[in-house]
Amino acid sequence: MKPNVLLQYILPHRFLSRIVYWATRWEWTPWKNFLIREIVKRYDVDMSQAAQPDPFAYQHFNAFFTRKLKADARRADPDPGTIVSPADGRISQSGRIRDGRIFQAKGQEYTAVELLGDETAAAPFRNGSFVTIYLSPRDYHRVHMPLEGELTGTTHVPGRIFSVAPFAVEAIPRVFARNERLVCHFQGVHGPFVSVMVGAILVSSVATVWDGLAIPPYASDIRHHDCRDRHVKLERFAEMARFNMGSTVILLLPEGYVLDDLKPQQQVIVGQRLGRWSGAATGNA
Numbered sequence: 001m002k003p004n005v006l007l008q009y010i011l012p013h014r015f016l017s018r019i020v021y022w023a024t025r026w027e028w029t030p031w032k033n034f035l036i037r038e039i040v041k042r043y044d045v046d047m048s049q050a051a052q053p054d055p056f057a058y059q060h061f062n063a064f065f066t067r068k069l070k071a072d073a074r075r076a077d078p079d080p081g082t083i084v085s086p087a088d089g090r091i092s093q094s095g096r097i098r099d100g101r102i103f104q105a106k107g108q109e110y111t112a113v114e115l116l117g118d119e120t121a122a123a124p125f126r127n128g129s130f131v132t133i134y135l136s137p138r139d140y141h142r143v144h145m146p147l148e149g150e151l152t153g154t155t156h157v158p159g160r161i162f163s164v165a166p167f168a169v170e171a172i173p174r175v176f177a178r179n180e181r182l183v184c185h186f187q188g189v190h191g192p193f194v195s196v197m198v199g200a201i202l203v204s205s206v207a208t209v210w211d212g213l214a215i216p217p218y219a220s221d222i223r224h225h226d227c228r229d230r231h232v233k234l235e236r237f238a239e240m241a242r243f244n245m246g247s248t249v250i251l252l253l254p255e256g257y258v259l260d261d262l263k264p265q266q267q268v269i270v271g272q273r274l275g276r277w278s279g280a281a282t283g284n285a
Helices: 003-010 013-023 029-043 061-065 112-116 119-125 166-171
Strands: 082-084 089-096 101-105 108-111 129-134 142-144 149-157 181-188 191-198 206-208 212-215 223-226 239-243 248-253 257-259 273-277
Touching (some): 029 061, 089 101, 101 112, 108 112, 112 119, 112 181, 112 191, 112 248, 181 206, 181 239, 191 239
Antiparallel strands (some): 082 273, 089 129, 101 108, 129 248, 142 239, 149 181, 149 223, 181 191
């Protein structure tokens, strides 16, 4: 086992993440400007698309990291029948869910039941499709709706907080089904769909537009919340959540959606077409 993978098993994940949570909200100017300067330089962050392009004008590092973009920086694919990317990032994997099993990396897979923490909720996706998008530190960290939908519930699944960088995804079995995550269930025009916000080491904080901060606190057991009586309806391309720091979002779609030919490590941006409704249970286009 490589040293960087071994560290993932022995580091105190939640303790380190709590430290980072507070450190990224410290407003002391020299500190927050140091962190921002390092990220902008190291990851070549493009600030020209930000609503506030001055990186040092933000209150603290997390405000910079979750920055808004200019109104015209992203546009939804004009065809209302298409699925649009919920995030800026790179395709980790995508394709068909085969008998409930989701491909993670060569030699690695996990089940929809494990990911969602609920066998009944996973049933509509048994032979559907999935898209996994990895957000790096240079990316825009707000997550948008891939389709129009009404929130039916959320599930907070407890777990570890392994890295979800490519090296970890290739080496750690079932990493997405083992990490702390927030599962967001929606009812769309053509059936249910799911957006899963997967936490990661040092960056395991998730907020939604309907509830605000959802993680932390960390969970000790699976927590289901029925949201049907709240009537939270979100349009396709609307903002739905954000990662306070980066991580991975996974979409699960029922049969009838056909994905485009998405390649691993392909760069995508919010609003970009990922596929469309076909009305038939077919393979990827």
